[in-house]
Amino acid sequence: MYVIYGVMGMELEVYRAEVFDRARAWIDLNPEERRRRGVEACRDQDAEALWNLTEAYLTLHGSSGTATSPRTLKAYRWAVNRFLDYSAHQAVNLLRATSGDGVRFIRSVEAGGLSASSTRVQLAGVRLLYSALRWAEVTGVAPFADVKPVRDKTAAWDKRTPYTHAEVQTLLEAANPRMRVLLLLCAHGGLRVSEALALRWEDVNPAARELTVRQGKGGKQRRVVIGESLAAALTILPESDQVVGGSYPAAVERLRRLCLRAGVPYRGHHALRHYAGTRLTREGASLDDVARHLGHSALETARIYAKWSDEELRRRMTGW
Numbered sequence: 001m002y003v004i005y006g007v008m009g010m011e012l013e014v015y016r017a018e019v020f021d022r023a024r025a026w027i028d029l030n031p032e033e034r035r036r037r038g039v040e041a042c043r044d045q046d047a048e049a050l051w052n053l054t055e056a057y058l059t060l061h062g063s064s065g066t067a068t069s070p071r072t073l074k075a076y077r078w079a080v081n082r083f084l085d086y087s088a089h090q091a092v093n094l095l096r097a098t099s100g101d102g103v104r105f106i107r108s109v110e111a112g113g114l115s116a117s118s119t120r121v122q123l124a125g126v127r128l129l130y131s132a133l134r135w136a137e138v139t140g141v142a143p144f145a146d147v148k149p150v151r152d153k154t155a156a157w158d159k160r161t162p163y164t165h166a167e168v169q170t171l172l173e174a175a176n177p178r179m180r181v182l183l184l185l186c187a188h189g190g191l192r193v194s195e196a197l198a199l200r201w202e203d204v205n206p207a208a209r210e211l212t213v214r215q216g217k218g219g220k221q222r223r224v225v226i227g228e229s230l231a232a233a234l235t236i237l238p239e240s241d242q243v244v245g246g247s248y249p250a251a252v253e254r255l256r257r258l259c260l261r262a263g264v265p266y267r268g269h270h271a272l273r274h275y276a277g278t279r280l281t282r283e284g285a286s287l288d289d290v291a292r293h294l295g296h297s298a299l300e301t302a303r304i305y306a307k308w309s310d311e312e313l314r315r316r317m318t319g320w
Contacts, residue, residue, distance in 0.1 A: 038138035057132035079125020162274035186272035
């Protein structure tokens with residue numbers, strides 16, 4: 001059982017300690033015993049043991065170590081379990097899997113209707129599984145080393161369009177005080193919904209007009225400048241522990257209901273974050289400023305907002 005994504009302070013330390021304790025069950029074994037258990041898990045198609053081995057490898061050798069988010073671990077586990085189900089039905093020998101087996105699995109994933117991004121997650125997860133098996137000296141095969149998913153032909157800026165300014169204003173007018181803060185945290189502050197739900201009052205600095213986001217993507221921390229609308233909305237809420245709090249499923253349901261009530265097409269919380277990036281770009285902010293506000297590590301990611309905010313071509317075509 002994983003702690004909810006976005007936990008902080010002591011809970012985060014406990015979570016990371018639990019991850020490392022699970023990893024030690026494999027790390028502390030002598031190499032021969034680790035290999036024996038890995039071979040046995042492959043023979044028995046033991047999903048739990050194979051995932052534990054994979055997680056141990058990721059904790060030890062992954063770039064994030066114990067800071068790998070529960071959400072990422074859940075996605076990789078989903079990939080590993082899906083491949084094990086496929087292997088069982090197709091009689092794939094895990095210890096002797098070939099590149100042909102790898103290609104057929106990924107093509108079956110694509111044929112199942114998963115998006116290109118979800119397919120890439122599947123590929124990353126099964127590659128991680130085999131990296132763990134090679135680390136444990138269970139097998140030397142790498143059936144996914146040369147496998148490539150079908151190229152996504154949909155441009156990044158066409159996948160998830162942001163809410164329009166009018167839609168955001170309509171949602172804000174129809175929202176209660178708590179929901180209004182959540183909307184503004186995402187649409188003005190540019191926070192991911194997990195970051196917004198995890199925000200605590202101790203991370204709000206009204207005098208400096210900024211927030212400290214302590215649980216960003218990949219465990220990063222950043223400071224976010226806030227505007228007058230969000231600052232005013234925050235003053236209405238009572239201070240307790242978390243500013244908004246609640247679970248992700250509950251937040252999704254609240255936004256769905258609000259969109260239905262306000263007559264706005266539901267696009268999810270991330271489209272609010274996209275609105276923030278698009279509005280900043282449209283108002284002349286540099287890509288560096290947009291990337292810093294949203295917590296992007298690469299300017300190329302922020303370039304998507306320039307595509308959404310570009311009205312020059314539309315103006316040029318007017319009257320043709």
